[in-house]
Amino acid sequence: MREITIQVNCPHCNGVKVKKNGKKATSKQNVLCHNCKKQFQYAYFYKGANPA
Ligand SMILES: [Zn+2]
Known part of the structure; x- marks a missing residue:
């Protein structure tokens, strides 16, 4: 398992200081x-990323 930096x-503000806040x-x-x-949500930033 490796950390994926996205x-x-x-x-809203185009800021880059964002933090994961759980899942819906x-x-x-x-x-x-x-x-x-x-x-x-940034689900649509995923491109073929598989959580498994
Ligand atoms: Zn913002």
Whole structure:
């Protein structure tokens, strides 16, 4: 198992200081932006990444 670093920009403020904030029922990764304190999902940033 290796850590995968994914560059994520907040869609609200375009900030890069984001933190994983658990998963939703849809199993999409929920992310919290440190800058604007808003939450969003970055599931669509995955491109062929398999959690298994
Ligand atoms: Zn933000």
